[in-house]
Amino acid sequence: MENINNSRLSIAPSNSAFLLIIGLITLILIRVFYVINQSSQPRSSTSKQKPLSTLIVLGSGGHTAEMINLLNVLPKNRFKPRYYIAAATDNMSLQKAQVLENSLLNEGGVDEVRSAQFMQIYRSREVGQSYITSVGTTLIALAHALWLMIKIRPHVILCNGPGTCIPLCVIAFIFKVFGIRWSYIFYVESIARVRRLSLSALLLYKLRMADQLFVQWPQLKSKYPRAHYVGRLM
Template structure:
């Protein structure tokens, strides 16, 4: 009987958790970002083309999106240089860059990547708790998954409603990236840059080429 009671309690807890997750993802915050002024945005940059694409997106953001914080993988030196050069070219001095462990290195085994992702999540949770952004903007690097999960945890715990905006990379024509597949059901706004992806994924929004 005691075992049945414990199992029942666990099932109830799982149900409540999933219900809360559904509400957070489907409804988001009652106070939408920008409704009361500036929007603090956390931008997740990735190595190579991901960083170039995300900076082109940031370049067209309204001045309303301020302050801006960036998250990069701790082994990604090139992205930090690109971000600093980009912000300097705009004459901006109020931005911050934070590092988290990389979720998965190139050619890393899937088993070991689970552990590295959990490590990245353990660093992302306190970072998101400290920053509490209004919006997380990302476009596919593996680093964005633990960051977005950490943002959802804030909402699940009732600490801060964070809007997740995912823009799939322009190089993804027929299929979503792994990060895209993981975050497709969790993002509040999921944008794709090819109409074929919009047809395959009904939740996705197609606005044409963004970068």
């Protein structure tokens, strides 16, 4: 009888721990669905608009050129301070961003240059890298993205295609779920994407991590109904 009682006592804590885990998982799932639902809601503008700290993800090739064109029409006083991030192996993108910010200085906007910072992040996967070895580099990139997001804590994340944005968006989404920081993720698909989304856009679309995903071709809107068709931006 004593052995039976002891076994019952040992089972009880196990059941409690199991129920606690199930409860935590349930709460997290509820929070995830809440975040996804809130992210899909339209944003209301306030009369007194405060500056929004903005994280801008740059990518090699045409990604940075398109982003610079987009930033040229962005109200700089509304989106500041600005944090530019590019892959550690991308030596050109940050230089182009610095040229943009220096042009603001030439126009007399001294505060604009002071409100810009330039950073680099480890790339999740290099071009041609095998998927097996990319597992390790992706984990490193996620850890680096976590450190950057803790440091920056942006209100807005603006990206347009480079895979570098995925770890940052993942961390931003996790921060939303756990109530650490609500960063609005805006993804502008490249004009070069006519018939299907890029891998980065597809991941953010399928996982519902982007608050708004903009496309520049009506074919993409038809194929991905939750995207926002805005016509040609570049």
